[in-house]
Amino acid sequence: MTKPPRLRRAFFARSVHEVAPELIGAILLVNGVGGVIVEVEAYHHTDPAAHSYIGPTERNAVMFGPPGFAYVYRSYGIHWCLNFVCEPDGSASAVLIRALQPTAGLAAMQRRRGVNEIRALCSGPGKLGEALGIDRSLNGSALDRPPFELRAREMKPDIATGQRIGISKAVDMPWRYGLAGSHFLSKPFRSSS
DNA sequence: TGGGCGATTCGCT
């Protein structure tokens, strides 16, 4: 059986609102551990909720670089969250990876997370970061080579959209995308579309 | 240089 093609830089060099829904159903592995992307959120540089909105800083510098790289940041001083930088160089837009359906390296994820229930391994950006061993060392890493392995989806899934979670600005923008009906989301979608 | 706050999670009520 042939693997689907790797997602390369050209895939990410488009509008974050095109890329985000197309990531649903794709495979994300870090050192061989991961699964199917079932939930993401889009953050555009003109969006007050985006880290890049205030302009370039030391933390968000990767967002201002070329597409196809990982932007990793610390959330609430506790969790590591993983983003994919999109759009042309300098657009400072990214997709936050919020949830996976775990399929590879289950034992490693269970050990890192300290829980056994599959649904609890990657059902949120912080959990996903812990399960995949994400940390600052991956900030700025290319997504088309190790330790990352990203594979295109093989079929177009049914996509749900809704409001983003945990933000205080631009809360009404429906830029959360998910696999409709998935049991591995961080939270259910109010309605699928 | 310090205070406030955050793209979260978990445990307790």
Added chain:
DNA sequence: GCGAATCGCCCAC
């Protein structure tokens, strides 16, 4: 449902 944990980032002082 609510609040603590926990700390780096950012901006005002």
